[in-house]
Amino acid sequence: MDPSQSYGFETLAIHAGQSADPANGAVMTPIYATSTYKQDGVGGLRSGYEYSRTANPTRRALEDCLAALEGGARGVAFASGMAAEDAFLRVICSPGDHVVIPNDAYGGTYRLFNSVLKPWGLHHTPASVHDTAAIAAAVQPGRTKAIWIETPSNPLLGIADITTIAQVAHDSGALLVVDNTFATPYLQQPIALGADVVVHSTTKYAGGHSDVVGGALVTMDDRLGADLATFQNSTGATAGPFDAFLVLRGLKTLAVRMERHCDNAERVVAFLAAHAAVAEVFYPGLPQHPAHSLAAAQMKRFGAMVSFRVEGGHEAALDVCNRAQLFTLAESLGGVESLIELPATMTHASVAGSELAVPDDLVRLSVGIESADDLIRDLQQALEAR
Numbered sequence: 001m002d003p004s005q006s007y008g009f010e011t012l013a014i015h016a017g018q019s020a021d022p023a024n025g026a027v028m029t030p031i032y033a034t035s036t037y038k039q040d041g042v043g044g045l046r047s048g049y050e051y052s053r054t055a056n057p058t059r060r061a062l063e064d065c066l067a068a069l070e071g072g073a074r075g076v077a078f079a080s081g082m083a084a085e086d087a088f089l090r091v092i093c094s095p096g097d098h099v100v101i102p103n104d105a106y107g108g109t110y111r112l113f114n115s116v117l118k119p120w121g122l123h124h125t126p127a128s129v130h131d132t133a134a135i136a137a138a139v140q141p142g143r144t145k146a147i148w149i150e151t152p153s154n155p156l157l158g159i160a161d162i163t164t165i166a167q168v169a170h171d172s173g174a175l176l177v178v179d180n181t182f183a184t185p186y187l188q189q190p191i192a193l194g195a196d197v198v199v200h201s202t203t204k205y206a207g208g209h210s211d212v213v214g215g216a217l218v219t220m221d222d223r224l225g226a227d228l229a230t231f232q233n234s235t236g237a238t239a240g241p242f243d244a245f246l247v248l249r250g251l252k253t254l255a256v257r258m259e260r261h262c263d264n265a266e267r268v269v270a271f272l273a274a275h276a277a278v279a280e281v282f283y284p285g286l287p288q289h290p291a292h293s294l295a296a297a298q299m300k301r302f303g304a305m306v307s308f309r310v311e312g313g314h315e316a317a318l319d320v321c322n323r324a325q326l327f328t329l330a331e332s333l334g335g336v337e338s339l340i341e342l343p344a345t346m347t348h349a350s351v352a353g354s355e356l357a358v359p360d361d362l363v364r365l366s367v368g369i370e371s372a373d374d375l376i377r378d379l380q381q382a383l384e385a386r
């Protein structure tokens with residue numbers, strides 16, 4: 001790519017961080033399955049690479065591509081989304097510090113805060129993702145090192161105001177970190193809106209095919225990126241070269257996949273919203289969503305994660321999950337195939353009884369890119385067979 005040019009998202013997704021292999025012209029970045037690199041004399045690194053925990057060319061290509069897609073200075077690719085989250089928090093926080101967290105978030109993120117980092121000495125206060133004033137009130141000046149938001153949030157599809165919350169964070173000397181897993185950089189660019197760091201479970205839409213577990217951080221600031229990479233090299237939760245290859249391949253089709261995911265989700269939402277067995281639908285694209293206009297302003301489209309409550313409560317929701325056939329009953333999200341799950345007992349079991357507990361009649365869908373007609377027919381039989 002010509003560094004003096006600016007390129008569109010779709011072009012960056014296919015080319016950023018990647019060029020034909022200098023050794024043989026391979027067009028696709030190879031899986032550099034090597035732990036170490038030959039040195040031309042002691043201290044004479046041939047290509048800048050020395051050991052694959054420190055850096056690996058396949059992982060580097062992914063990191064550079066992600067940084068370009070998020071509009072950040074530096075990307076760091078991890079073994080999982082959780083490893084990325086943990087690394088970020090341990091780099092910017094010390095025992096005794098404080099973080100504001102969302103009251104709706106992936107259960108594993110809450111478990112990290114509550115079961116791992118709280119005993120380590122990191123305090124947290126949950127605040128409503130929709131309520132910027134509540135987030136501001138939860139900040140403890142001098143002690144709060146970060147405001148953490150997920151937007152859209154998991155599983156209730158809340159929308160946080162990235163620009164305003166970035167201002168709140170910066171006014172008190174804290175960083176704003178945005179989990180952009182649900183939206184992807186195709187639909188939302190938190191760094192352009194003021195965020196300092198973006199976190200991803202690349203397991204999800206970035207990989208896109210449910211065949212890899214990975215995570216990433218993208219920083220606005222090169223210095224913080226270097227600190228994160230140093231921490232990663234010191235602790236070791238790196239993305240392996242095969243995993244990095246799979247995510248890099250997934251990114252190439254992210255834009256076209258997301259368009260189709262969004263098309264299908266809009267059809268599914270229209271069906272659910274009109275169905276008598278559905279009590280409530282959570283989707284930021286619905287005009288009655290409390291932050292619909294904010295979502296429309298900060299996102300390109302509304303994504304393909306949809307949650308709904310079923311008339312009849314927990315048992316009825318369980319029945320819907322168990323009856324679905326084309327929607328596979330499984331945790332995770334963001335793959336080409338549609339998934340259905342019951343957050344209260346599956347992805348969010350770890351928040352049961354906490355301030356982040358989710359309704360037990362809530363069903364979460366990850367709407368895939370199959371035929372929308374087939375998906376709707378499947379949901380219809382799952383809702384009506386009762």
Ligand SMILES: Cc1ncc(COP(=O)(O)O)c(C=O)c1O
Nearest residue numbers: 080081082106154181201203214
């Ligand atoms: C929004 C969100 N963030 C982070 C994670 C954690 O990522 P991983 O499972 O890759 O560790 C998940 C996992 O489901 C998630 O949904």
